[in-house]
Amino acid sequence: MGNNAFGIDLGTSNIKIYNKGDDNVITEKNMIAIENKNTLFAYGNSAFEMYEKAPANIHISYPLSNGVIADIKNMQTLIKYFIGDLVKGNVKPADYYIAVPTDVTEVEKRAFYDLIKDANVKSRKIMVVEKAVADGLGMDIDVKNSQGVLVVNVGYDTTEISILSLGGIVLSRLIKVGGQKFDDAIRAAIRREFSLIIGGKTAENVKIALRDLEKAQRDAVVYGRDIVTGLPVEREIPTALVDESLKENFNTIIDNVKVILERTPPELAADIYKHGIYLTGGASQVSHLAELMSNGTGLKVQVSENPMTSVAMGLAKIIKEDNYKSVAYAIEGMSK
Numbered sequence: 001m002g003n004n005a006f007g008i009d010l011g012t013s014n015i016k017i018y019n020k021g022d023d024n025v026i027t028e029k030n031m032i033a034i035e036n037k038n039t040l041f042a043y044g045n046s047a048f049e050m051y052e053k054a055p056a057n058i059h060i061s062y063p064l065s066n067g068v069i070a071d072i073k074n075m076q077t078l079i080k081y082f083i084g085d086l087v088k089g090n091v092k093p094a095d096y097y098i099a100v101p102t103d104v105t106e107v108e109k110r111a112f113y114d115l116i117k118d119a120n121v122k123s124r125k126i127m128v129v130e131k132a133v134a135d136g137l138g139m140d141i142d143v144k145n146s147q148g149v150l151v152v153n154v155g156y157d158t159t160e161i162s163i164l165s166l167g168g169i170v171l172s173r174l175i176k177v178g179g180q181k182f183d184d185a186i187r188a189a190i191r192r193e194f195s196l197i198i199g200g201k202t203a204e205n206v207k208i209a210l211r212d213l214e215k216a217q218r219d220a221v222v223y224g225r226d227i228v229t230g231l232p233v234e235r236e237i238p239t240a241l242v243d244e245s246l247k248e249n250f251n252t253i254i255d256n257v258k259v260i261l262e263r264t265p266p267e268l269a270a271d272i273y274k275h276g277i278y279l280t281g282g283a284s285q286v287s288h289l290a291e292l293m294s295n296g297t298g299l300k301v302q303v304s305e306n307p308m309t310s311v312a313m314g315l316a317k318i319i320k321e322d323n324y325k326s327v328a329y330a331i332e333g334m335s336k
């Protein structure tokens with residue numbers, strides 16, 4: 001069996017892996033729990049379950065930060081375990097296609113390649129794909145023939161804004177705003193208005209539930225600690241407060257989209273105008289972002305059907321169809 005292949009979208013909060021073996025994408029939390037400084041205690045979704053609840057001798061962390069690998073050793077461990085789980089412990093030589101952000105340094109890009117090479121996963125060939133190109137393919141855009149595609153991927157701690165043309169990236173900007181900043185803004189507003197401290201997961205749940213709460217015209221019910229009394233309490237938070245708290249981050253994203261649009265070569269403007277903005281990434285689903293982006297830019301906004309997995313689905317296409325192989329490339333001067 002010489003055709004094993006995996007496509008990896010290494011997100012800060014979620015890792016998505018396409019496995020050609022079963023033609024499926026899995027999503028796991030990109031998290032590791034280490035006990036007493038050196039023993040692996042838990043990884044992926046089970047590490048996330050313990051987050052904010054674990055005792056002091058268990059250190060839980062994300063090995064990625066702002067879209068780049070911050071903790072190479074733990075990231076290697078995670079890759080080894082995730083791949084091992086996917087193949088039920090029987091790791092065979094395989095090709096790896098890994099998505100990388102465009103607007104990072106060459107050294108940071110190379111780190112993605114080195115990660116796979118050194119993770120003990122029997123990598124045969126390691127190919128790199130610009131994340132926005134994979135995103136485009138995952139959203140069924142004809143990226144190889146289109147001249148002017150604007151993709152905005154709102155992730156956990158970054159948003160990547162890219163202009164694609166004829167299968168390549170013309171402009172790209174990675175900004176440090178994403179779902180985590182949205183959660184922080186919700187926490188800060190609740191603390192300010194209700195003197196209530198809530199956890200990060202609670203804030204995330206409010207953000208995710210926001211659209212449904214608004215539809216049902218219901219407040220968000222949260223549990224937290226009252227700053228004044230120090231006691232745990234339950235409070236009802238109006239959705240209008242949550243909406244208001246998110247505005248500033250939304251504006252930062254929209255302003256950066258406008259900057260990219262201003263810098264876009266005019267020859268590409270026609271296609272961008274025709275198709276509008278392709279919005280994807282887990283945090284792009286947050287209530288009101290799409291409509292505010294459309295209002296702010298004057299362009300229509302197409303919302304991805306699979307915002308969390310569009311990059312991995314694009315990698316799947318590249319792995320399965322020879323027609324798309326040309327968008328993947330090897331890192332120069334790799335030593336194997």
Ligand SMILES: Nc1ncnc2c1ncn2[C@@H]1O[C@H](COP(=O)(O)OP(=O)(O)OP(=O)(O)O)[C@@H](O)[C@H]1O
Binds near residue numbers: 180209282283287
């Ligand atoms: N329905 C939803 N509404 C709003 N936000 C959501 C929803 N579902 C997931 N999210 C948010 O999406 C974010 C994760 O998205 P994603 O998996 O695309 O990020 P990532 O790839 O890990 O991060 P990055 O791209 O920054 O490396 C989290 O902040 C999560 O709270």
